[in-house]
Amino acid sequence: MGRAALSPDAVVDLALRVVDEEGPDALTLSAVAGRAGVATPSLYKHVRSLAELRVLVSGRVMGELTEIASEAVLGRSGDEALRALMDGWRSYAARHPRRYSALIQAPRPETAEAGDRLIGIMFAALRAYGLEGSAAIHAVRCLRAAMHGFAVLEAAGAFRLAEDLDESHALLAHMVISGLHTARER
Amino acid sequence: MGRAALSPDAVVDLALRVVDEEGPDALTLSAVAGRAGVATPSLYKHVRSLAELRVLVSGRVMGELTEIASEAVLGRSGDEALRALMDGWRSYAARHPRRYSALIQAPRPETAEAGDRLIGIMFAALRAYGLEGSAAIHAVRCLRAAMHGFAVLEAAGAFRLAEDLDESHALLAHMVISGLHTARER
DNA sequence: CTGAAAGGCTAATGGCATTAGCCAATGCGC
DNA sequence: GCGCATTGGCTAATGCCATTAGCCTTTCAG
Known part of the structure; x- marks a missing residue:
C-alpha cells in the first residue's frame, strides 16, 4: 500500500x-x-465523484445529528424528551448552519441506514404518547417537518427580525406537544 | 429596438x-x-448572470405562492383560514416540487418585496388569534417553519412510507392550531 | 433617410469534473 | 534483505459551462 x-x-x-x-x-x-x-x-x-462526496458528507452530518438526537432523548420521556430532541436538533443546525444545509433530503440508498436511525430516535421520543401504527408515523412526519423547517430557515438566515429565536422555537415545540396531546379527538 | x-x-x-x-x-x-x-x-x-436568473426564478415562485396563499386566506378567518393557507401551500409544493425546491431561502434584496407580501399573508391568516407584537412574530415563524418543512420534505420525496400524506398534513395543521389556542398559558 | 441602440452572434478565457495512462513508494511473502 | 504487485500520487487531455469582448444586423425614432 x-x-x-x-x-x-x-x-x-x-x-x-x-x-x-x-x-x-x-x-x-x-x-x-x-x-x-x-x-x-x-x-x-x-x-468516486463529487456527487458521491456530497452524499458522504451528508451521511456524516446525519450521523452527527443522530448522536445529538439520541443523547437528547436518553433518560427522558414524554414532553421533556420531545423538547430536548427539538432543542438539540435546532442547536446543532444553528451551530453548524452550512453543514446542516449540506444535508441531502432526497432519499438515497447510501444514507438510508443513517436516516433510519434518525427516524428511529424520533419514534422513540414519541413512545410515551402511546401512538399506534399510522398515528405514530404521522406524528414523526410532523415532528420532522417542524424541526427541519425551523432549522433550514434559521440556517439560511431567513428569520430576520430581532425577536428572540429561542422563544419562537419554544412555541414550535409547544405546538407539536399540544397537538399530540389533543390529537385523538380530531 | x-x-x-x-x-x-x-x-x-x-x-x-x-x-x-x-x-x-x-x-x-x-x-x-x-x-x-x-x-x-x-x-x-x-x-445579468446565472445567479441573477436563479433569483428571478425564485422571485417568480414566491409570487405564485403568494397568489395561492392570498386566495386561500380570502374570505376565511381563524382555524379555517389557517388550514386553507397550509393546504394551499402544501398543494402548490406538491404540484410543482422542483419549482418549490428552486425557492431561495437566504434573504436577498431582490426578492424582499415578494417575501414580505408572503409573510404579510401569514400575519393576516393569524389575525383572528389576537396575537400582539412579538407573539405574532413567533407564531408566523412557527407557521412558516411547519409549512416549509413539510413542503421541502414532501417535494424531496423524503416521506417514503405508504401512510396517507393528507392525514399527516392535517395533523401538522392541528398542531399549529392547537398550539396557538393554548399558547397563552405556557 | 439616418443613426443609435437593442439583441443576436462568434471567439476566447478560465474554472471545474472526469478519464486515461504513467510512475514511485511501500510493505508482504519469500 | 528483495522482488513485485498494489496503492496512491501525478500530468495530460477532454468537455461542459459561465462569462467577457467585440462584431453585425435589424429596427425604429426623428
Missing part, C-alpha cells in the same frame, strides 16, 4: 471543513484537493 | 420549464439558451 496520508474519511473531513468555512456551494473537488495538498484527480483514488 | 423575441420575463419562463422538467440543478444558461433557440451568450442581454 502506498503511504496512506489520505483516505475516504480524511477526504470527507476536509470536505466538511470546506462546507463549514465557505458554504455548501463551495464544496468542489478542487477546493478539497487544495486543502489536502494534492492534485484534483488524486481524490478519485478515494472517492 | 431589435426584434423582441426574448425578454427577461421570457427567459424566466423558459428557466421555469427547465426547472420543472429537469430539476433545479439542471438550470443552466446553456439549457435555457437551448430552449430559446439562441446562443448562450445572447442571454446576457436579458439577464
